[in-house]
Amino acid sequence: MTSPFQNTILNGDCIEMMRKLDRASVDFILTDPPYITRYRGRDGRTVINDDNPRWLKPAFNQMHRVLKYGSFCLSFYGWNKVDLFMDAWRSAGFDIVGHIIFRKQYASSSRFLRYSHEQAYLLAKGDARPPAQPISDVIDFNYTGNRLHPTQKPVQALRPLIESFCKPGGLVLDPFCGSGSTLAAARDTGRNWLGIELSQEHFETATKRLNNERMAAA
Template identity: 75%
Template sequence: MTSNANNITPRNTVLNADCISAMRSFERASVDFILTDPPYVTRFRDRQGRTVTNDDNGRWLRPAFNQMHRVLKDGGFAVSFYGWNKVDLFMDAWKAAGFRVVGHLVFRKRYASSARFLRYEHEQAYLLAKGNPTLPAHPIPDVLDFPYTGNRLHPTQKPTEALTPLIEAFTKPGELVLDPFCGSGSTLAAAQKLGRDWIGVELDAAHSETANRRLAWLQQRGRAAA
């Protein structure tokens, strides 16, 4: 979809919406960095029986990453978590959108999230590039620690401590970070703490409300400290 003069990319807000529709309303090349943890297309169910919206199909994969590529600035980066047993679907969507795969990240856990043929003690993500970005002056390691969150706010909650180095490495203060599958807002919280602007989109109304409350508390805390 071609952007027009009426398209505006909001800042510092969480949208309860389908991310594909939401991003279509954003201005082209208006986002500096994307950091997201989309559904893994694995029909995930945690020990409490909680599930993840749209984790039972991959129909959203291509259109969602197509819109991410459209709204990302040329020379920008995106980091996407993915499910290892569905990597073919994710890789197809990334490449079809126009992203180049330029790195792989492993997040090491001190616990096993599950165990079958192996004990699963890591998460993983790919570093994607739009165009030909400038090499970072101080590249971060491709293996990072992944503290346990307890998944209190979301069934697949990511720790802000694992996301902070990525935002710090690939953005500058005041730049805009997008998470189109923002869940409970971990990416947004990390961006807020680092002085970046942020925009989150979340389809599930309850998780969207959790993210809104979380970010409102951080913003109030920041104003009180100023």
């Protein structure tokens, strides 16, 4: 099935919004959900729903439902809450098929160690075929300055993931789209995209970003 929601951003709770999508209507999910770490940036900004795990299982249940059989979901996660994420992924029905390290040239924080990487798991729904040319499980992460979002991801690091795990013209979903980096990467690589964002502020930022970049490319 083809989703009627394409190349747009929805403002609202992603669990409720995904319930409006047809089953098996999404080709690839690439998302950076709250890490459940009560994150607070140096500028004091926080991430909505980062203080509780209530949304975690229902959200991934819906992601599994809307994803096509044999397709992939790539999810960032908080390393010190990996038990909660693993339980949610497995409970939803995902198979865990890979792990990616995003290597940063800076430390986002220092305590017991200097934390200079991000991480994500590659999840599969059903019998997913490996890509013809697998990409490296270590990807360089350029600093975005977090100007648009407190945990903003660099578009250039997301493009190869979309190219590897979603066919051209396919639909990429990001249920926690923040400032829209996943959506920009999908558009840049010739894929359709759908974002969902709970925060009104970030929804407006992502919408403006995608609209401005779309007009600039026209």
